Amino acid sequence: xxxxxxxxxxxxxxxxxxxxxxxxxxxxxxxxxxxxxxxxxxxxxxxxxxxxxxxxxxxxxxxxxxxxxxxxxxxxxxxxxxxxxxxxxxxxxxxxxxxxxxxxxxxxxxxxxxxxxxxxxxxxxxxxxxxxxxxxxxxxxxxxxxxxxxxxxxxxxxxxxxxxxxxxxxxxxxxxxxxxxxxxxxxxxxxxxxxxxxxxxxxxxxxxxxxxxxxxxxxxxxxxxxxxxxxxxxxxxxxxxxxxxxxxxxxxxxxxxxxxxxxxxxxxxxxxxxxxxxxxxxxxxxxxxxxxxxxxxxxxxxxxxxxxxxxxxxxxxxxxxxxxxxxxxxxxxxxxxxxxxxxxxxxxxxxxxxxxxxxxxxxxxxxxxxxxxxxxxxxxxxxxxxxxxxxxxxxxxxxxxxxxxxxxxxxxxxxxxxxxxxxxxxxxxxxxxxxxxxxxxxxxxxxxxxxxxxxxxxxxxxxxxxxxxxxxxxxxxxxxxxxxxxxxxxxxxxxxxxxxxxxxxxxxxxxxxxxxxxxxxxxxxxxxxxxxxxxxxxxxxxxxxxxxxxxxxxxxxxxxxxxxxxxxxxxxxxxxxxxxxxxxxxxxxxxxxxxxxxxxxxxxxxxxxxxxxxxxx
Numbered sequence: 001x002x003x004x005x006x007x008x009x010x011x012x013x014x015x016x017x018x019x020x021x022x023x024x025x026x027x028x029x030x031x032x033x034x035x036x037x038x039x040x041x042x043x044x045x046x047x048x049x050x051x052x053x054x055x056x057x058x059x060x061x062x063x064x065x066x067x068x069x070x071x072x073x074x075x076x077x078x079x080x081x082x083x084x085x086x087x088x089x090x091x092x093x094x095x096x097x098x099x100x101x102x103x104x105x106x107x108x109x110x111x112x113x114x115x116x117x118x119x120x121x122x123x124x125x126x127x128x129x130x131x132x133x134x135x136x137x138x139x140x141x142x143x144x145x146x147x148x149x150x151x152x153x154x155x156x157x158x159x160x161x162x163x164x165x166x167x168x169x170x171x172x173x174x175x176x177x178x179x180x181x182x183x184x185x186x187x188x189x190x191x192x193x194x195x196x197x198x199x200x201x202x203x204x205x206x207x208x209x210x211x212x213x214x215x216x217x218x219x220x221x222x223x224x225x226x227x228x229x230x231x232x233x234x235x236x237x238x239x240x241x242x243x244x245x246x247x248x249x250x251x252x253x254x255x256x257x258x259x260x261x262x263x264x265x266x267x268x269x270x271x272x273x274x275x276x277x278x279x280x281x282x283x284x285x286x287x288x289x290x291x292x293x294x295x296x297x298x299x300x301x302x303x304x305x306x307x308x309x310x311x312x313x314x315x316x317x318x319x320x321x322x323x324x325x326x327x328x329x330x331x332x333x334x335x336x337x338x339x340x341x342x343x344x345x346x347x348x349x350x351x352x353x354x355x356x357x358x359x360x361x362x363x364x365x366x367x368x369x370x371x372x373x374x375x376x377x378x379x380x381x382x383x384x385x386x387x388x389x390x391x392x393x394x395x396x397x398x399x400x401x402x403x404x405x406x407x408x409x410x411x412x413x414x415x416x417x418x419x420x421x422x423x424x425x426x427x428x429x430x431x432x433x434x435x436x437x438x439x440x441x442x443x444x445x446x447x448x449x450x451x452x453x454x455x456x457x458x459x460x461x462x463x464x465x466x467x468x469x470x471x472x473x474x475x476x477x478x479x480x481x482x483x484x485x486x487x488x489x490x491x492x493x494x495x496x497x498x499x500x501x502x503x504x505x506x507x508x509x510x511x512x513x514x515x516x517x518x519x520x521x522x523x524x525x526x527x528x529x530x531x532x533x534x535x536x537x538x539x540x541x542x543x544x545x546x547x548x549x550x551x552x553x554x555x556x557x558x559x560x561x562x563x564x565x566x567x568x569x570x571x572x573x574x575x576x577x578x579x580x581x582x583x584x585x586x587x588x589x590x591x592x593x594x595x596x597x598x599x600x601x602x603x604x605x606x607x608x609x610x611x612x613x614x615x616x617x
């Protein structure tokens with residue numbers, strides 16, 4: 001009976017986990033759309049406030065802009081504290097201060113009542129989730145044979161994951177449809193504001209600023225240099241499609257994103273000009289307004305995918321306990337272990353695996369920090385990198401930089417053998433050698449940059465003092481990378497020495513004594529005892545040092561900044577520049593994953609050919 005009770009409890013937990021996951025996924029979609037709806041309402045208040053400032057616009061015009069969902073409250077000063085502006089706190093809804101033309105003090109508070117757009121409910125995801133919940137609940141409540149089955153319930157786990165994926169997919173479709181509706185309403189509101197401003201006598205620029213949307217006149221579409229607020233690729237797309245020049249509303253694809261657009265006819269020109277491809281010379285000019293859809297800038301795809309994945313993993317983990325329900329002691333131990341592991345696992349998921357997956361997502365998009373749209377490009381970023389000579393040059397520089405690792409290891413092993421004693425001088429020597437390994441990389445780089453300076457560096461002064469020519473350590477493409485390699489070797493030798501000393505301490509002294517009795521010399525003892533005894537330590541130091549060399553950044557950033565002429569442009573520094581100087585995060589993320597593949601391949605080769613051979617030695 002105890003096993004059956006634990007079995008029922010685990011099944012109930014699985015059903016509860018599925019319900020929580022499906023509900024969380026639906027609420028993510030509802031929250032995303034509701035948040036955009038609130039932003040749209042606030043934007044409507046700002047558009048109304050901007051329209052209020054246009055000369056000739058009346059209060060009734062502002063009310064007509066938002067279909068009467070607006071209330072204008074005059075701003076007055078607090079009699080008890082002159083100079084403090086107050087408004088009626090009983091006015092509900094978001095709003096914005098409105099200023100009269102030429103005034104520095106607000107004259108009214110425009111309060112907007114939210115409309116019903118973006119306030120619906122995703123019924124299709126809910127309908128998909130409810131039958132799944134009923135099915136899993138029925139499975140949980142049904143009588144099952146005792147003891148519980150020893151196998152993992154893969155069928156119900158796969159069913160749960162499939163239903164959660166369907167809920168997330170349909171929730172995404174619903175949210176995109178709602179966001180498209182909100183985007184169309186936002187464009188319509190902007191067009192209406194521009195029409196009201198134009199009717200009041202405003203020029204096209206002032207009317208477009210009142211609408212709060214990127215704009216261009218049809219006469220400027222063919223001249224990209226005259227597009228000040230409208231993206232040039234959008235203007236080019238409109239100009240290349242004659243049917244869009246006079247269309248009241250339209251959608252246009254540009255840069256992999258969907259823009260909503262609309263046009264307003266302006267007054268015909270007073271001076272006839274030459275005929276145009278779109279009509280006679282007297283055809284009126286047209287004001288075009290565009291808006292990047294909310295489904296491009298506020299898509300909940302990533303949160304929905306993360307929610308569905310986390311929910312499926314949670315259900316799978318709960319179902320993993322089902323075979324243990326017949327053994328209460330094992331179940332308690334497993335739950336206790338999971339409880340202790342949960343905080344660390346949460347931190348790993350949030351701060352390690354989550355960012356890793358997000359960087360993979362970014363690498364599949366054209367992700368520029370300054371652009372609100374991030375169009376999906378698939379493997380285009382990776383394909384472009386295959387032909388990027390500068391990137392592969394950075395990889396080559398990194399591989400060359402890694403060649404200092406064997407030299408550093410040889411020096412570190414020699415120092416470890418020389419400083420094995422316990423005398424005070426030896427201990428101080430070990431401390432001095434270990435200090436660079438715990439000193440800030442930036443501090444070391446600054447000091448060495450000063451020492452190796454061409455004009456006043458102490459190293460060149462010392463060379464000149466003994467009659468040698470100075471060396472352009474950091475300013476010549478022939479010596480810059482080699483200089484960094486020597487400095488890096490000097491930094492890691494102390495740490496590697498300490499690791500080797502720990503490995504040497506683990507080798508039994510009896511082996512050396514027996515070798516001496518047998519007449520083995522120092523070189524024979526080193527070859528046949530020391531090196532085989534250090535094989536695992538040598539492998540550990542080699543792998544970690546190679547990985548660290550591929551990740552070098554601080555020395556390059558402080559001392560050479562990738563120069564001269566790209567001679568020290570290593571992979572991580574190249575990724576940094578691509579992301580934070582050129583703001584191409586999609587390319588930078590793709591470079592990061594390629595670097596990961598290179599490091600993984602190098603590490604696998606080390607395990608395959610070095611550790612495997614040492615294991616059979």
